[in-house]
Amino acid sequence: MTRTTERSTARLLTLLAESVDAEDWPALRALLADHAVVRYEHTGEQMDATAYVALNRDYPGRWRFEAREVVDGGSRAVLRARVSDGTETHAVVVLASSEAGLLVDLVEVWAEVGAPPESGRRPDLG
Incomplete structure (x- = not known):
């Protein structure tokens, strides 16, 4: 089985999420x-790829x-994800895209x- 059939773009994104969560920087770079x-x-x-891994690796906190x-x-x-350090949460x-x-x-x-915004700051969704 080739790398391409083993790792679709969707699978690569799942592995990316797992690598970042596990703080497995060599796996992320791979x-x-x-x-x-x-x-x-x-x-x-x-x-670039090296800077992306470094940014994730060196970002303060867990x-x-x-x-x-x-x-x-x-x-x-x-990929839709939730990222949190227990204090801040981000969507x-x-x-x-992938190749090979x-x-x-x-x-x-x-x-x-x-x-959500306070009442009156946008139309009522009700």
Whole structure:
């Protein structure tokens, strides 16, 4: 069985979530092609595979990365996750592309999880 059939983009995203949650940085790096590009949509930051692993490894605190849903679109996939250090919680969406069984393009979108806006700040959803 080839690496491509063993590891679809959806499977790679599941492994990414597991690697980050376990703080297994060599495993995370092994999922990324050498030419991979990672973008944070919400900040405009862009980095290569090595910088992405370093950012996750060196980020302060112990963060849990919980995959909630993975949508398989063949060579493209989407992961919805919840990331928390017990104090802060974020909702994360990761859009990914893969080639030859490795992730080549990741776009992450992060949002803080919080209470809905106060009444009167937006139309009633009722």
